[in-house]
Amino acid sequence: MSTERYNPRSVETKWQKTWTEAGSFLASNSSDKPKYYVLEMFPYPSGRIHMGHVRNYTMGDVIARFRKACGYNVLHPMGWDAFGMPAENAAIERKVHPKVWTYENIAAMRDQLKSMGLAIDWSREFATCDPEYYGHEQRMFIEFYKAGLVERKVSMVNWDPVDQTVLANEQVIDGCGWRSGAPVEKRELAQWFLKISDMSEELLSALDTLTEWPEKVRLMQRNWIGKSEGLRFSFVLEDEAGNQLDDKLTVYTTRHDTIFGATFCAISADHALTRKATAQSEVIRDFQKECAALGTSEEAIERAEKKGVPLGIYARHPFDETKRLPVYAANFVLIGYGEGAVFGCPAHDQRDLDFARKYQLDVIPVVAPKGTDVSSFKVGNEALLDKDTTAVQMVNSQFLDGMSVADAKEVVANRMTDAGIGERKTNYRLRDWGVSRQRYWGCPIPFIHCDDCGVVDVPFNDLPVVLPEDISFDKPGNPLERHEQWKSVSCPKCKKPARRETDTFDTFIDSSWYFARFCSPHSAQPVDTDAASYWMPVDQYIGGIEHAILHLLYSRFFVRAMKQVGHLKFDEPFKSLFTQGMVIHETYRSTTGEWIVPAQVTRDTDKLIDTVTGEKVTLGPAEKMSKSKRNVIDPDDIIEQYGADTARWFMLSDTPPERDIEWTEAGVVGAWRFVQRIWRLVGQVAGNNISIDPVLLSSSNEAHVVELRRSTHMAIAAVGDDISNLRFNRAIARVYELVNALATSLSLDNSPDELKMAQREAAVSLVGLFAPMMPHLAEECWQVLRCSGLACDADWPVHDERLLISDKITLVVQINGKKRAEMEFAKGAERDAVEEACLRHENVVRSLDGLSVRKVIVVPDRLVNIVAG
RNA sequence: GCGGACGUGGCGAAAUGGUAGACGCAAGGGACUUAAAAUCCCUCGGCCGAAAGGCUGUGCGGGUUCAAGUCCCGCCGUCCGCACCA
Numbered sequence: 018m019s020t021e022r023y024n025p026r027s028v029e030t031k032w033q034k035t036w037t038e039a040g041s042f043l044a045s046n047s048s049d050k051p052k053y054y055v056l057e058m059f060p061y062p063s064g065r066i067h068m069g070h071v072r073n074y075t076m077g078d079v080i081a082r083f084r085k086a087c088g089y090n091v092l093h094p095m096g097w098d099a100f101g102m103p104a105e106n107a108a109i110e111r112k113v114h115p116k117v118w119t120y121e122n123i124a125a126m127r128d129q130l131k132s133m134g135l136a137i138d139w140s141r142e143f144a145t146c147d148p149e150y151y152g153h154e155q156r157m158f159i160e161f162y163k164a165g166l167v168e169r170k171v172s173m174v175n176w177d178p179v180d181q182t183v184l185a186n187e188q189v190i191d192g193c194g195w196r197s198g199a200p201v202e203k204r205e206l207a208q209w210f211l212k213i214s215d216m217s218e219e220l221l222s223a224l225d226t227l228t229e230w231p232e233k234v235r236l237m238q239r240n241w242i243g244k245s246e247g248l249r250f251s252f253v254l255e256d257e258a259g260n261q262l263d264d265k266l267t268v269y270t271t272r273h274d275t276i277f278g279a280t281f282c283a284i285s286a287d288h289a290l291t292r293k294a295t296a297q298s299e300v301i302r303d304f305q306k307e308c309a310a311l312g313t314s315e316e317a318i319e320r321a322e323k324k325g326v327p328l329g330i331y332a333r334h335p336f337d338e339t340k341r342l343p344v345y346a347a348n349f350v351l352i353g354y355g356e357g358a359v360f361g362c363p364a365h366d367q368r369d370l371d372f373a374r375k376y377q378l379d380v381i382p383v384v385a386p387k388g389t390d391v392s393s394f395k396v397g398n399e400a401l402l403d404k405d406t407t408a409v410q411m412v413n414s415q416f417l418d419g420m421s422v423a424d425a426k427e428v429v430a431n432r433m434t435d436a437g438i439g440e441r442k443t444n445y446r447l448r449d450w451g452v453s454r455q456r457y458w459g460c461p462i463p464f465i466h467c468d469d470c471g472v473v474d475v476p477f478n479d480l481p482v483v484l485p486e487d488i489s490f491d492k493p494g495n496p497l498e499r500h501e502q503w504k505s506v507s508c509p510k511c512k513k514p515a516r517r518e519t520d521t522f523d524t525f526i527d528s529s530w531y532f533a534r535f536c537s538p539h540s541a542q543p544v545d546t547d548a549a550s551y552w553m554p555v556d557q558y559i560g561g562i563e564h565a566i567l568h569l570l571y572s573r574f575f576v577r578a579m580k581q582v583g584h585l586k587f588d589e590p591f592k593s594l595f596t597q598g599m600v601i602h603e604t605y606r607s608t609t610g611e612w613i614v615p616a617q618v619t620r621d622t623d624k625l626i627d628t629v630t631g632e633k634v635t636l637g638p639a640e641k642m643s644k645s646k647r648n649v650i651d652p653d654d655i656i657e658q659y660g661a662d663t664a665r666w667f668m669l670s671d672t673p674p675e676r677d678i679e680w681t682e683a684g685v686v687g688a689w690r691f692v693q694r695i696w697r698l699v700g701q702v703a704g705n706n707i708s709i710d711p712v713l714l715s716s717s718n719e720a721h722v723v724e725l726r727r728s729t730h731m732a733i734a735a736v737g738d739d740i741s742n743l744r745f746n747r748a749i750a751r752v753y754e755l756v757n758a759l760a761t762s763l764s765l766d767n768s769p770d771e772l773k774m775a776q777r778e779a780a781v782s783l784v785g786l787f788a789p790m791m792p793h794l795a796e797e798c799w800q801v802l803r804c805s806g807l808a809c810d811a812d813w814p815v816h817d818e819r820l821l822i823s824d825k826i827t828l829v830v831q832i833n834g835k836k837r838a839e840m841e842f843a844k845g846a847e848r849d850a851v852e853e854a855c856l857r858h859e860n861v862v863r864s865l866d867g868l869s870v871r872k873v874i875v876v877p878d879r880l881v882n883i884v885a886g
Numbered sequence: 887g888c889g890g891a892c893g894u895g896g897c898g899a900a901a902u903g904g905u906a907g908a909c910g911c912a913a914g915g916g917a918c919u920u921a922a923a924a925u926c927c928c929u930c931g932g933c934c935g936a937a938a939g940g941c942u943g944u945g946c947g948g949g950u951u952c953a954a955g956u957c958c959c960g961c962c963g964u965c966c967g968c969a970c971c972a
Contacts, residue, residue: 319888
């Protein structure tokens with residue numbers, strides 16, 4: 018049979034159409050088969066898919082198709098995380114309405130995803146900006162409110178004084194607003210919170226049940242929740258002259274053992290005592306402004322140089338009347354954690370030490386290695402963080418001297434408790450989830466403010482509260498706040514004029530339950546509880562590691578909240594989690610330092626040349642594909658030139674899925690050549706025009722037949738195993754091995770019919786094995802091989818265990834751990850016989866010259882290690 | 887700053903504590919061709935050697951073990967998250 022080149026352009030659209038018409042990937046909510054729910058994190062509709070999407074959705078697709086072939090009822094849906102700031106930025110910069118921009122982007126990206134040939138049930142698609150979707154979200158929020166899961170309280174936001182608008186952390190650059198350039202201020206606003214911190218312990222302990230999550234993600238969540246067992250206690254305060262003040266200073270610490278090392282107290286710039294002090298001091302006012310300019314980002318706060326100002330008040334040491342500790346307002350103390358106040362123990366905390374050195378405060382070591390000469394023991398510029406708790410003891414600490422750290426904690430906690438100035442307290446770092454955003458393009462928060470009735474929830478009958486469309490972004494700030502007509506409503510309770518809440522939800526809410534909605538996307542309820550009970554939890558969830566904490570933790574919380582109000586019957590949304598790596602690419606710069614797009618760079622022997630200017634290009638490291646560095650490859654271009662299968666194959670090859678993958682032209686071309694190679698080999702097999710006689714094939718002892726069949730069945734066993742474990746790169750290496758074996762077999766002359774049958778068996782199996790990865794090529798090969806039905810409906814190939822067993826094994830002979838020889842033995846050979854044979858091997862005899870054998874270690878069927886000296 | 891990960895040939899990588907480098911890419915040599923492309927065959931961590939074989943080698947320094955890329959301790963480097971980006 019003559020083999021023409023495989024032309025993906027026409028073939029791929031043909032099969033996509035076939036699948037759609039056959040409804041191949043529609044999931045049924047009732048089936049006798051076991052269910053399997055595979056989900057990739059849904060995309061933000063930025064307008065075009067990027068290579069990260071290609072990687073993410075290819076992985077999910079392989080799993081979906083593989084599970085379908087294995088006989089599962091598979092749910093593999095797609096939707097859009099469609100609210101968010103970029104739509105507003107487009108509205109400001111390009112004068113297009115967020116809604117128009119978003120839905121146009123969705124349409125474009127849907128087409129792109131479809132061109133990848135994904136096995137998705139598109140009948141379940143929705144966008145989070147669909148009023149139908151966010152209406153259910155509003156209803157659930159009210160249900161949460163009634164169930165006591167919601168709270169309204171004051172918290173800080175970044176405020177741009179010029180644009181008169183609230184800024185996200187990413188919009189604060191070096192303490193200034195990104196558009197106005199004005200120094201950021203902090204402002205207090207009454208905001209809505211979901212009380213996730215009430216669930217800290219539950220969210221922490223349930224991590225132990227998530228055995229199919231990466232350990233690193235569980236660890237990150239554990240640290241994020243940040244459970245600590247400590248002590249909360251109060252200092253008595255006095256003024257400069259030693260007069261006792263009415264106020265007390267309450268601090269939280271986990272290191273109460275170091276109380277005698279305390280040399281100062283530090284409180285947040287937003288602490289009530291700091292605020293009180295600003296009234297008298299301009300210095301303190303200025304300091305507070307300086308802290309405000311850091312914004313609300315914890316990262317910025319913690320990276321900033323440790324600074325503070327004395328407040329002119331002092332804390333009396335609880336156990337030593339001769340000591341008093343100056344109280345500072347400091348920029349590194351977070352108002353949101355513990356009490357917003359700490360005592361500083363510079364010897365044993367790096368931040369405290371940096372601070373103490375800057376302001377010449379005392380540094381008193383109170384924990385030292387046993388046997389240290391205390392009088393000469395000094396701390397330099399590195400705090401002593403005692404890791405080996407058995408090797409240290411308390412010093413310089415009066416009644417604690419000589420104790421272990423743990424005992425000292427006990428004693429201090431008991432004394433404070435007995436004296437009524439302190440109590441043991443378990444603390445969590447996890448804060449409540451602030452969900453209010455002062456923005457237009459989000460889900461309206463379904464509440465009404467009435468002067469008489471206060472905050473009133475919108476009646477269910479009036480839901481959804483739909484975003485008004487007649488808005489403008491001419492002025493900075495939230496258009497909803499300026500929309501008098503939309504804002505004005507009558508109070509549901511007293512019917513008097515009232516105002517709508519103009520804040521919208523954090524988009525993390527939208528993404529905290531979409532996976533449950535996919536089970537019954539058209540239900541009149543937020544979720545159909547039975548459908549969710551059938552499909553949930555998601556069996557395999559795939560997404561970027563950047564979501565390891567927030568999205569995944571919020572979803573875990575939200576599902577529990579939904580359970581509490583009766584929508585769901587389970588606790589954990591994601592049974593197995595996989596976090597894939599990024600797609601990176603080399604970066605290129607011109608002689609003048611500008612970034613250059615890869616398409617504009619050509620390789621001339623060992624130099625890189627700019628095809629537009631002809632000038633030399635400087636090669637930079639491979640980095641995450643980004644618009645700013647211009648190192649972006651457009652998936653459309655790749656699919657147009659090589660086809661989706663080639664792009665998919667490349668994404669899965671070589672690099673383990675959890676690691677960053679570098680996109681290279683050479684790699685894509687390699688994948689493309691492999692597609693053509695398969696096509697040629699399958700064509701050759703089809704040309705043999707033979708059908709398999711199972712009896713004849715399995716009874717053949719012909720060496721080539723046995724060898725090829727062994728390769729085929731080893732590949733079947735290995736590929737299935739590797740895909741199940743998401744080791745796609747290994748699965749692909751096994752596919753290459755099978756292709757190499759088939760090619761070798763096909764190059765033999767005068768093949769008997771049995772060998773042709775073995776070749777057909779290899780080819781048909783091969784197509785089945787790569788079908789989840791290259792589904793279009795698989796359909797085309799399936800057809801050429803005259804197999805029945807569609808490849809996407811075919812069962813996963815089954816391997817014959819008997820063909821995997823070999824009666825001979827190659828055993829490695831080591832002397833003192835170094836390989837000296839290889840020997841063949843029958844499988845399961847006697848230990849003594851093996852040992853004896855090894856010792857007679859010429860290499861072994863030579864190497865052992867002059868040495869005496871002390872011990873021989875035999876690992877059956879693997880290795881012999883002769884210990885000699 | 888705090889938290890988390892990663893580090894193996896020219897490159898992407900593989901390796902239940904048991905033969906380091908499977909598989910792929912690139913490179914070099916050869917076959918086919920008028921030529922090129924495509925395809926096919928061979929070589930391919932480093933050093934010594936004609937070969938057999940030997941020495942060395944998994945970021946760096948120690949340790950455990952008959953045996954360490956793998957386990958433990960300490961460094962170095964790179965990347966990700968830090969609560970209003972999604």
